[in-house]
Amino acid sequence: MTTWITEHWRLLLPLALGWVCVWLLMPRGPHRSRALAGIFGLAGLLAVKFYWLPPSGPLLQDIFFLTFAAMAIIGGVLMITDHNPVYAALWFAIVTLAVCGLFLLNSAPFLSAATVIVYAGAIIVTFLFVIALAQQSGSAMYDRRASHPTLATLSGFLLLGCLMFTLQEWGGQAAAEGGNAFLKVPAGTTANLGSVATEDLGSLRSVGRSLFTDYVYAVEIAGTVLLIATIGAICMAPRRSQGNL
Amino acid sequence: MTLNDWIILLLAMAIPMHVILGACAYLILLERKLSAWMQDRVGPNRAGPMGLLQPLADGIKFILKEEMMPGHINKFLYVLAPGITCFTALFAFAVVPYGPTSSEPGVFPFIIAPNVDLGLLFLFAVGSLNVYGIILGGWASNNKYSALGALRASAQVVSYEIPLGMSVLGVILLAGSMNIETIMNQQIEHGFMGWNIWYQPLAALLFFTAAMAESNRLPFDLAECEQELVGGFHTEYSSMKFAMFALGEYVHITTLGFVLSCLYFGGWHFPWIATAESAYPGAWAVKVLVLLTKVFAVLVLIQLLRWTIPRFRFDQLMGLAWKVMIPLATVNVLMVMCFKQFGWDPMWMLPGSLAIFICAGVVGVQSARSGRSLAAAA
């Protein structure tokens, strides 16, 4: 056990620091130790940065990556810890936009723009408005106080730890093979990348071709499911002629 | 990049931005004058000859006016909202060509960001962020009128994004690209009969309508109708922050005018005076002027429509989007797909579009009659 911890302290340290930060920030009545939480959070981010920094590319790209990544992480933490649900929805929008920026950096402009249109443009706006209209008489009890802060944060960070551990395993293997730790493709999906010409990588053309050749069944099934959901919604919606609207 | 390239890049950014901001001020004057003429009035005529200095006077007034901040607002979001509106409206202009574009180094590009593969998708993505300005402004004002206006705006913009996107899909399929420059240049290569309006007239109509709804212009300005909502989301705004909302709206319709001209009306192309072959000295200026004339015509049409059609009721607005425009746009895309798949002559797209339009009209008449007979039976 102790040997495992000493072996993986660089993975465990940021997780622990981050957990303390989020745990401190969780809404629990009027008193919050923001300063302390901020120190822990910054320490956690720095610890992540030193161990998990992607292979450094051009300076500008690194700056953008770090900015977007930090925006996404900080926005995510603030999203789940903010008292005000409207601000929480706005932090969610910031997280989405930051993730879109990361997509752009990884030459996936289509994914980035589609995410902005669908998530930031439509879903979060609707979401935001429902929240803004629902909170007429101040924030409710469940907004001022988290119900199980310790358990919730612990399970969340446990999940994150598992995720990072598996990623680290891959990254370690790829690094050992002399490849790029963060562009390693999991086994079984290499066939799909092979159908795309290298110069087309990331362009709209290749995305479309990949969607309608490699993933045609998935796309069709997803489309059918959405169609069924739409028809169901129309069937369940009240009808004017039946007098229930 | 050499120093020369940097200068060209900066100019390509700075010139359109400043021209647009100045043009918007004069578009507001034009709108006031046009509406005055339509209503048999004189319009603003005090500042300068024929009121030509009115935008300047307005600007001075907006800047010098007292900065009103109501006490019951959410300050941060209240200040942020007009900024978002202005920023997204100007940001969307990055992929819009404003002249004979080129991506060669050392040549003035006539577009801020040349060769963006995303093109239209970028435009829609940034345009969809525009609604944040309205919704945050409406909510942060802590005023029921503003909240209602913002609610209407968000529902409207989210609904009209779908026909807006679907109506350009036909053009995208025809050109095989989402890049506005590519779409424009392909039309120009085929001359006057290559303009997309001859192949996609229905889509152009849908795009124009959806674009007006998207930018909250009359007759779709339910978010800010004065009679019911005292001004909607900007009820609590004054001075420069109010001006920024108005500026955002005007930049938005200007951008949409450019996009409409470039997608459906051949961009800077005009028979005989500005074609792909014309290389006489000063041709670029003529090309820019042709494009600007087209944009100006679109803007004047929008302003004429403002005083022609009364404002929609909200259920009519939603009905128009979901029951009329989205099915029509879908059928139009299907038609283009059939033409592409079976290699039919694209000249038949014009009668095809007309046929779709007539079918929609017949279906509308029939469904209205059967709906009435159903209601009578009930």
Add this chain to the structure above:
Amino acid sequence: MAVAAQDVIWAEPPKIGFWESTYLPAILTGLGITTKHVINYKPVTLQYPEVEPDLPVHYKGIHRLNRDEKERVKCVACMMCATACPADCITIVAAAAPKDDPLWVDRDKYPASFEIDELKCIYCGMCEEACPCDAIELTHIYDVTGTTRSEMIYDKEKLLAVYDETKNHPKDPPRTHRGALSGTSEFSTLPPLGPATPVLNDDRSAKAPTPGVIRPTH
């Protein structure tokens, strides 16, 4: 109370034809109308400070306080106008007329102070109708402004000055087509066929056997 079913009349929406359902012809017609107005541009508005509007004769502006034949204020301080005023904007302080002064020898009362708050006034003309001696009348003057509220409270001198300014103006006092709004005291008996001022042909009130009473035509 619920409406009985047989009393309900369902209004049917008009039948929509093919072209109406496509919206386009109506929009194009409307565009034609707006464009026509832009092209044949004939403004109907007045450029106010340069061109003054020609107001109708019954336009009711600010008040004046009339003078009698001896240039005294005509008002006898009877308080009828202040009582009639729906906006409660007239304040009169009455005083006994100075009997030793030969000018006032034939009068009992006169207004020591007479103030009208022109900001409160709704320009209804009730004071003018109430006045038994035609002392208070409205005038055609509409463009009065002031920088303070007290400036807009017109006292006796100001109101008399308004009279001096407007006494020869053809539009004063405001009147209907039938004649002056007030002026009952100028007739010793009611005229049998209406007043002496020109009467329009379709003026039902003037044709009535009793002037001033309007009967519905059949």
